[in-house]
Amino acid sequence: MPIEVLDNETTDQRLNQLTQALGNGMFVHVRNMLQDMAASDIAFILESSPPRTRQVLWQLIDQEHTGEILDELGEELKDSLIKQMSPERVAKAAESMDTDDLAYILRSLPDSIFNQVLQSMSKQDRVRVEQALSYPDDTAGSLMNTDTVTLRPDVNIDVILRYLRIRGELPDATDMLYVVDKKDCVLGGVRIADLLTCDPNASVREIMVSDLEAIPVGMSDSEVAQLFERHDWVSAPVIDADNKLLGRITIDDVVDVIREDAEHSMMGMAGMDDDTDTFGPVLKSTFRRSLWLTVNLFAALLAASVSNMFEGTLEQFATIAILMTIVPSMGGVAGNQTLALVIRGIALGQIGQSNSRWLIGKELAIGFLNGLLWSVLVFGAVWAWKGDIALGALIGGAMLINMTVAGLAGASIPLMLKKMNIDPALAGGMVLTTVTDVIGLFAFLGLATIFLMH
Amino acid sequence: MPIEVLDNETTDQRLNQLTQALGNGMFVHVRNMLQDMAASDIAFILESSPPRTRQVLWQLIDQEHTGEILDELGEELKDSLIKQMSPERVAKAAESMDTDDLAYILRSLPDSIFNQVLQSMSKQDRVRVEQALSYPDDTAGSLMNTDTVTLRPDVNIDVILRYLRIRGELPDATDMLYVVDKKDCVLGGVRIADLLTCDPNASVREIMVSDLEAIPVGMSDSEVAQLFERHDWVSAPVIDADNKLLGRITIDDVVDVIREDAEHSMMGMAGMDDDTDTFGPVLKSTFRRSLWLTVNLFAALLAASVSNMFEGTLEQFATIAILMTIVPSMGGVAGNQTLALVIRGIALGQIGQSNSRWLIGKELAIGFLNGLLWSVLVFGAVWAWKGDIALGALIGGAMLINMTVAGLAGASIPLMLKKMNIDPALAGGMVLTTVTDVIGLFAFLGLATIFLMH
Missing domain, CATH: 1.10.357.20 (SLC41 divalent cation transporters, integral membrane domain)
Structure with missing residues (x-):
């Protein structure tokens, strides 16, 4: 059956199976189970496990997926796992991470390790990360990715379609391509759904959304979340003071902010930090x-x-x-x-x-x-x-x-x-x-x- | 300037301007201001206003936008506004609403008005709503919209592209078209981004995502939200027990569930209902x-x-x-x-x-x-x-x-x-x-x- 139907009990069952297999010392079996799972599911299982189980699971996880899994973890657990990793392993994990998440992780490292990690990176990654680090935490800049695809206003749609076919795969959660002028200032956006349904002879300018709302790079992440929530956005462009396109924010990162903000109120009222790890030591x-x-x-x-x-x-x-x-x-x-x-x-x-x-x-x-x-x-x-x-x-x-x-x-x-x-x-x-x-x-x-x- | 830059203070300023204009009796000015605003912004301003201001604003709002605005309001305020509306006005508002939101509103109406509203609807709307009402509140079914676009597996992409161009605009937040067999069972999905970048001579089967996860219609809305959060989905298909496609859930509705669930814990611990209206009477x-x-x-x-x-x-x-x-x-x-x-x-x-x-x-x-x-x-x-x-x-x-x-x-x-x-x-x-x-x-x-x- 090609479609996996999600059962209510799936995660708890998986967790039970893993815990049992670990208890019986069936490490090879556990390793195989982990290899079949998505990074987000592994992260969830790590979050839901007591410290000792976590340690063993973390050893058994494929090194290649470390970055993706770290991406999905809560702050307290993420920090404690990274502290145990060698700088080389952190640098390797960094390759498969989004810029915003990577910047977050680097920010939390001690200075000496921070520099070692930067040294072990490829030059391209280093530039990307140093730019992300220049935006303060908790602002639009820190949520932003730089993987935007931009168009010019006076090109015809059929040219765009040919260009996209040559370019290949679009970044995740791309629902809109941004239209910019020669100075990279945002003029509007073209929904990719519209590219599929519009007349190929039209120009970008004719089909673009011109009353697009753009997010200033210094806006607080809570305000960004409120805007996404109110306007049902999937992604939104981020601009600097001169209206120049810097990157884009996607709903998946915003959902985390919404969850964190709401948890912050609840946990805060009980005198707890919102990134407290439920299964911490x-x-x-x-x-x-x-x-x-x-x-x-x-x-x-x-x-x-x-x-x-x-x-x-x-x-x-x-x-x-x-x-x-x-x-x-x-x-x-x-x-x-x-x-x-x-x-x-x-x-x-x-x-x-x-x-x-x-x-x-x-x-x-x-x-x-x-x-x-x-x-x-x-x-x-x-x-x-x-x-x-x-x-x-x-x-x-x-x-x-x-x-x-x-x-x-x-x-x-x-x-x-x-x-x-x-x-x-x-x-x-x-x-x-x-x-x-x-x-x-x-x-x-x-x-x-x-x-x-x- | 075509791009509206969102300023931190925009909403509070707008609210101040509106309150002042109302205080000065400048109703025509307020009406004009409201006409320039998005439904979601008007909803936000209604939520943030004391009861008397709300009453006046509600009178000044264009009848045509009532449905969209109701869609965006919190439960307690929504209920109290609907109670004041005539069944005809509710029926008229219903035309521009999503099925899931409309079902929610109807559920909260007294029986006599409920029937009057159903009577005043077009037959097509009535069928759509009666189906939505058949799913229990707080399940995947109640979050679901039926606006799916489906494909057959053995068609070539260029045929699909021509079909979409004839069909015209795609529903909001469509990031994937679902592939179904003759019995409407889900076989997989095609990302619309992939339609733009793949080889037009390929078949749907070749480019479709076949390990697509589908949501059973009876799953609780909190579990649906956890899945969206964990897998960074923009939309997901909903199926019945026979794997038949019933509709889809989109991230905008899920974000509301995430917010509500998180608020529920916080407000609940203080002994308050999570849909309590901050500015209620x-x-x-x-x-x-x-x-x-x-x-x-x-x-x-x-x-x-x-x-x-x-x-x-x-x-x-x-x-x-x-x-x-x-x-x-x-x-x-x-x-x-x-x-x-x-x-x-x-x-x-x-x-x-x-x-x-x-x-x-x-x-x-x-x-x-x-x-x-x-x-x-x-x-x-x-x-x-x-x-x-x-x-x-x-x-x-x-x-x-x-x-x-x-x-x-x-x-x-x-x-x-x-x-x-x-x-x-x-x-x-x-x-x-x-x-x-x-x-x-x-x-x-x-x-x-x-x-x-x-």
């Missing part, structure tokens, strides 16, 4: 997670020092101590809902000067309404539980204050952090929880001290 | 967030009832009350780090039978190591603050217990939820926090009761 992982826990320890000690201010109240009323975690907890959850919404909005580029004030007002209103609702419910719950109407009223009041603050803080903290050029996805959650914990404890313990202590 | 938003807060109230009351069990200890030692929030807080953060990692791994399809036990073991080890580290630090901090070495030892011991449990729970809870077919992104965070709160309070207050109360 224990000690390294422990170390990488410590920073966030350190910050949280200070936040928790800050909250405890708020409670400490009300030691007298806590000494007299154990019930207050029992109930005091409820108000910070509800405020934290409500604030986090708002925070997630605003961080996503920022990541999608939806939130700007024109609407941020409206958004803060809306979240403040939701916080207040939620506060009203939950203050009544928690008043009822505590009254029923502890049989003390004053205590119920106190906790209800504190709840209203904290939920309102949570709405305001959840919306304004990420916007303020963004203005200060601090990543809201990373810092937002911790700052917010500290605010809702401190305000929640202050409100409840403060009200209790005022009304219960005479 | 206040009351609706308040209501939609209540469910999560209700669940959290029960979790917080559960934690309070744990503290309640140790009322005697809390009555005697106010310091215990002051410090009792630290242990649950650290456990919650550590557990959440693990949870985020595992939820992402599940979403990427990296975690299966073969490696989940290893992963749980790894996270348990990290939890224990982190527990050791933080128990020492918090022991020191509390000893220094309160001058009580026994108290420091108590909180250190509780910390070690809770961090270890947090590692175990953070890894095993999402895997268990997944086995029970409960969405780990949505339920995982709440279950985890409840576990770390309860265990943290139990450990600290329990140890304090044993060692301080005689």
Whole structure:
């Protein structure tokens, strides 16, 4: 059967088969299995394997495919594998890699190895890479490939068709050829689908798309991703300040940016780096997670020092101590809902000067309404539980204050952090929880001290 | 200048201009601005506007473009706009929409309007839509378009080229034409780039890609997205159980799935629905967030009832009350780090039978190591603050217990939820926090009761 039907379980099954074969020491069998697999599938299996399995698999992989496989791996795993490779092997792997991926890998190497790798490359590769390295990471330039096919405007289509037949294979994900003038400035683009269907006697100028949008080389990769998403592009030309064509960006690289950006928000909110390796080694992982826990320890000690201010109240009323975690907890959850919404909005580029004030007002209103609702419910719950109407009223009041603050803080903290050029996805959650914990404890313990202590 | 260079600030500027023009009542000017914009840009601006602005903009939009714009909108906003439209207008909008998007919209309509819309459609559209509606939401079938161009294997390329020229324009994002036999079974595919560069005297069979991977119509959309991502596809054929070609899926629809899946994890962990509208109305938003807060109230009351069990200890030692929030807080953060990692791994399809036990073991080890580290630090901090070495030892011991449990729970809870077919992104965070709160309070207050109360 020529067509491979993709079964839901295929990858997990393959992984099971490989793990079993490795466990039984059937290395030759594993090597044969790996030879039949696509680079992207091998990369996926490496990503999904514990460190020891990875080591063995990596030894068994055909040296020729190293480059392609590295291309497809996540950053943390890629870095750790490259560190074990000899400079010669890296240089060899480099031959079969895209320029943008190669530049990425070189950037992460120590200087001494970096130079050795460059030395071992052919001159052509070296020039290509040095150019790619000149663009900052996370910009359109770093996503760009230079494999563009360009046309002149005044040539007839039948000439183009003959030229393409002589030229041979087109680069991957080519949906458009770019039309440039003598100075390499972009005039427009010709869809390759149109080359197949148009009148061969027409000129390039007649069939070209002239309102083509081009990407400035310094645009951030997240913005590039938003444009691809919004306009359903497969590829787009990249230009410099003089409108000169530098290269093109293709959807496959953009998909990685979209995935990374979305993961960045999610992992960041939990205090994790988005290129954290799921199956990375224990000690390294422990170390990488410590920073966030350190910050949280200070936040928790800050909250405890708020409670400490009300030691007298806590000494007299154990019930207050029992109930005091409820108000910070509800405020934290409500604030986090708002925070997630605003961080996503920022990541999608939806939130700007024109609407941020409206958004803060809306979240403040939701916080207040939620506060009203939950203050009544928690008043009822505590009254029923502890049989003390004053205590119920106190906790209800504190709840209203904290939920309102949570709405305001959840919306304004990420916007303020963004203005200060601090990543809201990373810092937002911790700052917010500290605010809702401190305000929640202050409100409840403060009200209790005022009304219960005479 | 024929090429539009995309400036970083373009969209926010446009939004500002539109908002100002609306504020000044310059409706004709706004209408003209909207007419010059692409549907995807208008959709973006609608998404980024508060409800009142949206209403006015929606009135000013050219009726002819309604369908295209609806195509590009997020689910919550799309639903609310469609509810206000007359069935005739929906039917008219339907004409310019892709089948998959149209099916989505119809699915969300109330039955009475649904039938009215179907009645107002042309027969051809109706057949097309009824077929699309027969595939369940969130499967390959629901992402599929039926606009495939098929070839027979034994025809020469020059015949194909002539046929395409007569046929005219190819569907968007066509990078491959599918080769089928008489029964419509897929034999392979011909890249349109290859049509341009190959020998015109070759036959389709000679230049076709015969190890083409095809997607079964029932595959989940997340799996489809993973395949596109891994294999850098622009489009892929969809087949039924008999290998018969049903249609194709294109990267633009897959990008939406990738974005939605990634957002689902992030928003879900904060207790929000991933199609929540950032600029949605206040009351609706308040209501939609209540469910999560209700669940959290029960979790917080559960934690309070744990503290309640140790009322005697809390009555005697106010310091215990002051410090009792630290242990649950650290456990919650550590557990959440693990949870985020595992939820992402599940979403990427990296975690299966073969490696989940290893992963749980790894996270348990990290939890224990982190527990050791933080128990020492918090022991020191509390000893220094309160001058009580026994108290420091108590909180250190509780910390070690809770961090270890947090590692175990953070890894095993999402895997268990997944086995029970409960969405780990949505339920995982709440279950985890409840576990770390309860265990943290139990450990600290329990140890304090044993060692301080005689």
